[in-house]
Amino acid sequence: MTPAEVTMVDSHCHLDGKEFATDRDEAVARAIGAGVETMVAIGTGDGPGALDTGIRMAERYPQFLATVGIHPHDAAKALPEHSKHLEELLRHPKVIAVGEIGLDYHYDFSPREVQQAVFVEQMSIAAEARKPIVIHTREAWDDTFALLERHWKPHGLPGVMHCFSGGPKEAALALDLGFFLSFGGIVTYPKAVEVHQAARDAPLDRILLETDAPYLAPVPKRGKRNEPSFLPFTAKRMAELREMPLEELARATTANFRRLCCPAPVAKL
Ligand SMILES: [Zn+2]
Numbered sequence: 387m388t389p390a391e392v393t394m395v396d397s398h399c400h401l402d403g404k405e406f407a408t409d410r411d412e413a414v415a416r417a418i419g420a421g422v423e424t425m426v427a428i429g430t431g432d433g434p435g436a437l438d439t440g441i442r443m444a445e446r447y448p449q450f451l452a453t454v455g456i457h458p459h460d461a462a463k464a465l466p467e468h469s470k471h472l473e474e475l476l477r478h479p480k481v482i483a484v485g486e487i488g489l490d491y492h493y494d495f496s497p498r499e500v501q502q503a504v505f506v507e508q509m510s511i512a513a514e515a516r517k518p519i520v521i522h523t524r525e526a527w528d529d530t531f532a533l534l535e536r537h538w539k540p541h542g543l544p545g546v547m548h549c550f551s552g553g554p555k556e557a558a559l560a561l562d563l564g565f566f567l568s569f570g571g572i573v574t575y576p577k578a579v580e581v582h583q584a585a586r587d588a589p590l591d592r593i594l595l596e597t598d599a600p601y602l603a604p605v606p607k608r609g610k611r612n613e614p615s616f617l618p619f620t621a622k623r624m625a626e627l628r629e630m631p632l633e634e635l636a637r638a639t640t641a642n643f644r645r646l647c648c649p650a651p652v653a654k655l
């Protein structure tokens with residue numbers, strides 16, 4: 387693969403944290419060199435007190451767009467003033483979505499009822515602003531789908547299942563809600579057979595690519611700090627699973643991303 391010949395979008399990464407304190411500029415340069423022309427800085431930061439984390443990345447680097455949102459891990463720290471702040475930040479021209487929001491019953495860092503309430507509140511803010519949502523869900527499919535069905539579907543707006551980790555059943559439910567499935571490093575893991583199946587079957591116009599850097603690095607970088615320049619490994623695996631040329635997969639996922647987020651052109655070099 388000659389990366390520069392194929393360009394793609396990393397629809398979900400976290401480069402704002404301490405993991406990139408010493409080489410953030412270099413990581414962005416490596417991503418561009420690898421053909422990752424646009425990256426989305428997820429603006430959950432260290433919690434609701436730092437909602438502008440993604441925006442700061444987007445203001446610093448022309449290749450970045452941003453989201454704003456309160457991660458389910460941080461739901462217990464959410465205060466009414468944070469909702470106001472979220473609404474304001476959503477007006478920033480480089481903010482494309484509310485996220486990552488949702489439910490995480492694996493870690494349960496915040497009580498489940500609080501996670502649900504903060505999730506619902508943020509769906510209502512996103513709907514009001516006519517912005518898509520980016521969903522984080524872990525060991526919480528049933529409640530996630532129930533809340534989306536009730537509080538998101540009526541608005542007719544799109545969303546993203548970030549780092550999709552389900553199988554064909556969850557994929558079908560998400561697609562039925564009008565969501566995009568965003569595939570990350572998990573799709574390169576040999577044992578993730580259910581995810582492979584979902585990656586094979588999903589309609590070409592409903593899939594996205596992401597790294598979720600610094601987490602979940604794809605094979606052959608598994609176990610290392612992930613970064614957007616590793617996105618081509620995930621893209622290549624997706625193309626193999628779907629038995630299609632990498633260029634075509636990259637082109638389709640980029641077009642999907644633009645459809646999701648941007649009436650305006652995506653920031654380019
Ligand atoms: Zn997540």
Ligand SMILES: [Zn+2]
Pocket residue numbers: 398399400428486598
């Ligand atoms: Zn994330």
